[in-house]
Amino acid sequence: MGTEDRKIKLYDLLPIMDKEKATKFLIYGLLVAIMFGTILMISKSIADNAYTWFLIESQQNEMNYMQGLYGYNDYIVKIERANLLYYWMEFQVVIVGNIARIGVNIGLFFIVVAFFSFALNDQFDEKSRRIYLILAGAILFVIMVTTFFSQIAVQVS
Amino acid sequence: MVKTNKFLKKKTAYIILGIGAICLILGPIFGIVLDKMTIYDSKPEIIREDSADGMTKAFAFPVTLNRDQKLIIEISDFYPNSSVTIRILAKSVYQRAYSLNSTTSGVTGLQFVYSEFGYGTTPAGSTNGANTLTLPASGIFFYIEFMGDRTGDSLISWPGDYYVVVYGSNSGPPSNLNVLFDIHIKVDGPGEALYNTFILIGVLIILIYLMVALISVLKANYLR
Numbered sequence: 581m582g583t584e585d586r587k588i589k590l591y592d593l594l595p596i597m598d599k600e601k602a603t604k605f606l607i608y609g610l611l612v613a614i615m616f617g618t619i620l621m622i623s624k625s626i627a628d629n630a631y632t633w634f635l636i637e638s639q640q641n642e643m644n645y646m647q648g649l650y651g652y653n654d655y656i657v658k659i660e661r662a663n664l665l666y667y668w669m670e671f672q673v674v675i676v677g678n679i680a681r682i683g684v685n686i687g688l689f690f691i692v693v694a695f696f697s698f699a700l701n702d703q704f705d706e707k708s709r710r711i712y713l714i715l716a717g718a719i720l721f722v723i724m725v726t727t728f729f730s731q732i733a734v735q736v737s
Numbered sequence: 738m739v740k741t742n743k744f745l746k747k748k749t750a751y752i753i754l755g756i757g758a759i760c761l762i763l764g765p766i767f768g769i770v771l772d773k774m775t776i777y778d779s780k781p782e783i784i785r786e787d788s789a790d791g792m793t794k795a796f797a798f799p800v801t802l803n804r805d806q807k808l809i810i811e812i813s814d815f816y817p818n819s820s821v822t823i824r825i826l827a828k829s830v831y832q833r834a835y836s837l838n839s840t841t842s843g844v845t846g847l848q849f850v851y852s853e854f855g856y857g858t859t860p861a862g863s864t865n866g867a868n869t870l871t872l873p874a875s876g877i878f879f880y881i882e883f884m885g886d887r888t889g890d891s892l893i894s895w896p897g898d899y900y901v902v903v904y905g906s907n908s909g910p911p912s913n914l915n916v917l918f919d920i921h922i923k924v925d926g927p928g929e930a931l932y933n934t935f936i937l938i939g940v941l942i943i944l945i946y947l948m949v950a951l952i953s954v955l956k957a958n959y960l961r
Contacts, residue, residue: 655860
């Protein structure tokens with residue numbers, strides 16, 4: 581008595597928000613995706629160039645020994661440390677890459693929500709709303725594919 | 738206009754980023770300064786000729802080594818008529834020889850490696866092992882590394898107490914009894930550990946601040 585159970589339908593949960601808030605979501609999503617994407621690119625670049633760094637470090641180490649800055653056993657220790665760092669430089673892309681993937685997906689999710697909101701907003705004309713819906717669907721597709729597969733690749737042969 | 742919170746105030750930002758930058762600067766400084774710690778430096782060190790006859794007269798410097806800590810000795814003999822021999826003894830061996838005033842040359846030293854630096858040879862090719870070295874007969878300058886024992890040119894860490902022992906003779910006139918040499922004794926310091934710690938702390942401070950700052954800007958401007 582006194583209370584009324586209101587059945588919430590699925591479409592009530594859809595991200596219907598005003599144009600201004602949806603634009604904020606779009607910008608926020610883009611910023612997050614760009615930020616994590618940049619971090620991933622930096623991480624990949626470090627991993628790709630790890631061996632060149634190792635060669636420079638080894639040469640510097642050998643020259644330091646030849647100049648008498650330290651002895652043979654310090655030289656050996658520095659080689660071992662350089663090896664460890666080199667392996668970490670190659671491996672860090674796995675850790676950073678997975679974190680970045682989560683970050684990019686969160687960013688893309690915000691963009692999808694924003695585009696869905698645009699598509700559901702009757703202030704836009706029919707044609708624009710259809711484009712927004714297609715964009716939201718495409719981004720959602722990208723999120724789903726990159727969740728289950730490592731990447732989307734288009735091969736031209 | 739971009740909204741900010743108090744965490745992003747200019748003064749707070751300067752303080753936090755400043756602490757991060759200080760850590761990044763202090764790391765390499767500590768790394769270089771404290772990489773090796775000089776525990777004894779004497780130019781010249783003067784001993785007497787009778788240092789070869791009894792351990793009580795020989796130059797002896799005590800050193801305690803921790804696990805994975807290295808002892809480095811730079812010894813040279815550029816003085817006329819002086820000839821010196823260097824050995825590294827375990828504390829127990831030295832104390833026994835000292836109490837008996839044993840002949841210094843009769844006590845066997847522990848194994849160490851020494852490097853003869855120069856371009857054109859590989860580091861392994863210019864490093865040798867020994868348990869005693871005589872200057873200037875074997876060379877005028879030696880860079881010695883010691884950890885307790887060695888296998889080939891690599892050192893084995895035996896943490897414990899040791900003595901660096903030097904004795905010598907003078908080939909000059911009989912009245913000249915002094916034996917001179919230069920010696921510089923160093924041990925591995927906490928430089929590397931401090932370097933890594935400070936760099937890690939500095940990078941973490943800056944990264945965490947930038948992340949928190951970015952999130953707070955986004956929250957203040959786009960997520961309300």
